[in-house]
Amino acid sequence: MKIKEALGFGIDALTYGLYLQDDKETKRHIESDVYFLLTSLLNSNRTYIKTNPDKELSKEDEEKFKSWLARRLSLEPVQYISGETEFYSLNFYVGKGVLIPRQDTETLVELVEKHFHDKKKELLFMDLCCGSGCIGISLLKTFPNSNCVFVDKHKAPIEYTLKNIKRHELEKRAKVIESDLFSTLNKDLRFDAIVCNPPYISPQDLKSVSMQITLFEPIEALKGGTDGLYYYRQVADSGQRFLKPSAPLFMEIGYNQSKDVCQIFKNWDKTTIHKDLTGNPRVVKALRPN
Numbered sequence: 111m112k113i114k115e116a117l118g119f120g121i122d123a124l125t126y127g128l129y130l131q132d133d134k135e136t137k138r139h140i141e142s143d144v145y146f147l148l149t150s151l152l153n154s155n156r157t158y159i160k161t162n163p164d165k166e167l168s169k170e171d172e173e174k175f176k177s178w179l180a181r182r183l184s185l186e187p188v189q190y191i192s193g194e195t196e197f198y199s200l201n202f203y204v205g206k207g208v209l210i211p212r213q214d215t216e217t218l219v220e221l222v223e224k225h226f227h228d229k230k231k232e233l234l235f236m237d238l239c240c241g242s243g244c245i246g247i248s249l250l251k252t253f254p255n256s257n258c259v260f261v262d263k264h265k266a267p268i269e270y271t272l273k274n275i276k277r278h279e280l281e282k283r284a285k286v287i288e289s290d291l292f293s294t295l296n297k298d299l300r301f302d303a304i305v306c307n308p309p310y311i312s313p314q315d316l317k318s319v320s321m322q323i324t325l326f327e328p329i330e331a332l333k334g335g336t337d338g339l340y341y342y343r344q345v346a347d348s349g350q351r352f353l354k355p356s357a358p359l360f361m362e363i364g365y366n367q368s369k370d371v372c373q374i375f376k377n378w379d380k381t382t383i384h385k386d387l388t389g390n391p392r393v394v395k396a397l398r399p400n
Contacts, residue, residue: 111172113148114163120144120179127183143188147178150192185322198248203273207266209331211244215307217386218360218393219248222303225358225395229253236261236299236352238291238306239341241331243271245305250280257283259299263290264330291341292348300354307362308341310334315364338364342374342394350378353398365390 111119124140149155151171167175178191189195189210194203197211198219204210226233233256237246240260250258260271268288275284289295311319311332319332334340342361349359356379363371368383368391375381378396386392 111167111175112163113152113159113165113167116148116167116172116175117144117159117163120147120175123179124182128185143182146188147175147182147192150188150194151175151178186326187322190326197242197244198251200244200248200251200278202242202244202247203270203277204242205266205270206326207264207328208270209241209327211242214386214388214390214392215245215362216248217384218305218307218362219245219252221360221384221393221395222249222305222358223252225303226253230255232256233302234300235259236301236304238304238345239308239331240271240286241267241307243267243274243286245307246271246284247274247278247280249305250283251278257285259295259301260284260286261289261291261295263288264328266328267331291344292352295352297351299352300357301352302354302357304345304349304353304357304359306341306345306360308334308345310338310341310362310364310367312336312338337370338367339370339374342367342371346374346378346396350398355398355400357398359394359396359398361394363391363394365392367391368394 121140121144124143145156145159148159151174181191182188187210189204193205194201195210198216233253235246235249235256235258237258237260240246240262243260246258246260250256262268268286271286275281309332311334371394372381375396379399381396383391384393384395
């Protein structure tokens with residue numbers, strides 16, 4: 111099977127086996143999935159796929175590609191199938207038990223980058239609810255003289271964070287702690303910034319989350335208590351003691367949570383809401399009072 115044949119085969123398989131709508135947006139998603147799987151399979155990029163249409167796949171790669179398509183037809187995310195994804199122009203390992211990083215979350219990293227103008231500054235970050243470690247690792251790559259403490263209460267995210275730290279050769283600048291938020295952290299620690307993408311979906315909103323997510327991604331990484339705001343309350347109550355005076359906190363929020371989150375952080379300074387590229391509220395930024 112040639113690359114161009116694999117591309118056509120994959121698009122047809124997903125078109126007829128997975129998607130029912132025949133519109134441009136659906137076709138774009140199908141094509142994106144197939145390109146993602148092929149580029150991961152061949153350790154390449156779209157340019158390579160497009161400029162080498164007649165290159166033959168090995169028998170092993172052909173069988174693997176077909177097995178990957180079968181997994182995709184069961185709704186398994188392509189990132190889990192390939193075992194990795196891209197975030198902030200970096201590659202990360204992902205898999206069962208860890209939430210797949212979303213492009214919207216890059217807004218949070220961009221805000222931290224804007225806040226600290228001097229990239230050479232020695233900073234200490236905390237990546238709370240770290241998941242795959244993508245936020246903290248992106249910051250360590252952006253601020254090469256900085257260090258980061260990664261915190262999560264679940265074993266799978268801890269394991270993936272450690273793998274991704276090793277992948278990016280950041281072992282000397284990273285520490286990983288298994289903790290339920292701040293519960294087991296050294297109370298003397300003071301950070302230049304805390305970043306956090308917490309679970310923030312309410313039981314009501316969880317009903318509208320796509321089956322692809324609820325079937326495969328960890329529910330515990332989505333559920334934010336009875337109203338989706340549990341983690342904001344916890345961080346607002348306890349986070350200040352781990353920040354230096356006037357240091358910032360950045361937390362991802364749901365599209366409909368701005369008003370409630372601002373109220374929760376009323377005892378912090380300069381609480382602001384920032385939108386993502388689609389125009390939805392995405393990040394709350396608040397400073398520890400001086």
